[in-house]
Amino acid sequence: MGETLRLTAGDGHEFGAYMAAPAGPPKGGLVVVQEIFGVNSHIRSVCDRYAVAGYLAVAPAIFDRVERDVETGYTPDDVARGRELRGQCDTDAAIADIAAAADEAASAGRVGIVGYCWGGQLVYIAACRLGGRLTAASGYYGGNIKAFLSEKPVIPLSLHFGTLDTSIPMDEVELIGITHPEIAIYTYEGAGHGFNCDQRQQYDAEAAKLAEQRTLAVFADDVG
Numbered sequence: 514m515g516e517t518l519r520l521t522a523g524d525g526h527e528f529g530a531y532m533a534a535p536a537g538p539p540k541g542g543l544v545v546v547q548e549i550f551g552v553n554s555h556i557r558s559v560c561d562r563y564a565v566a567g568y569l570a571v572a573p574a575i576f577d578r579v580e581r582d583v584e585t586g587y588t589p590d591d592v593a594r595g596r597e598l599r600g601q602c603d604t605d606a607a608i609a610d611i612a613a614a615a616d617e618a619a620s621a622g623r624v625g626i627v628g629y630c631w632g633g634q635l636v637y638i639a640a641c642r643l644g645g646r647l648t649a650a651s652g653y654y655g656g657n658i659k660a661f662l663s664e665k666p667v668i669p670l671s672l673h674f675g676t677l678d679t680s681i682p683m684d685e686v687e688l689i690g691i692t693h694p695e696i697a698i699y700t701y702e703g704a705g706h707g708f709n710c711d712q713r714q715q716y717d718a719e720a721a722k723l724a725e726q727r728t729l730a731v732f733a734d735d736v737g
């Protein structure tokens with residue numbers, strides 16, 4: 514279903530991406546933003562699922578600015594490596610790559626964005642900065658969003674958090690809602706960080722299904 518392609522950001526950086534297309538005419542486009550594990554088999558499977566739902570899904574390889582073709586699993590060593598690579602990435606550059614992916618997805622019409630872990634944080638920032646390219650956003654367990662709360666989302670945004678996520682305290686989640694009450698915030702009782710990923714021990718099938726239903730509802734309203 515999917516294919517790899519090369520994209521070029523506004524600053525001239527060339528990077529890889531994975532794209533999955535629906536069987537029929539697309540409802541619209543989606544940017545799928547990676548975790549700290551690269552555009553791995555899980556992120557590709559997420560793109561494939563959204564393609565089945567009718568969207569042209571594009572996942573930019575954001576780590577290509579640091580190291581090309583990064584793809585890991587979820588072992589403790591993989592987590593450590595992902596955090597190291599994430600620490601070398603510039604946020605503005607990552608948003609430039611997301612913008613280029615949105616331009617590619619725009620061949621299908623209006624474009625939404627969904628992201629996980631680090632990608633969840635980038636979704637928040639993209640919802641603030643890329644209103645001209647994106648029409649709806651959904652972020653899963655994005656950490657340290659509080660560092661960007663001075664920026665205001667300009668498109669419909671929903672955020673999803675597990676109540677047992679030890680890396681994102683619930684008081685931070687509450688702060689997001691207090692600062693920007695227009696954001697739809699959903700919490701999932703008993704779910705931890707990474708609850709959407711069926712390759713992780715933290716996978717919570719019930720929470721993942723409900724969050725996906727809510728995300729698809731937003732895209733149905735604001736993407737197509």
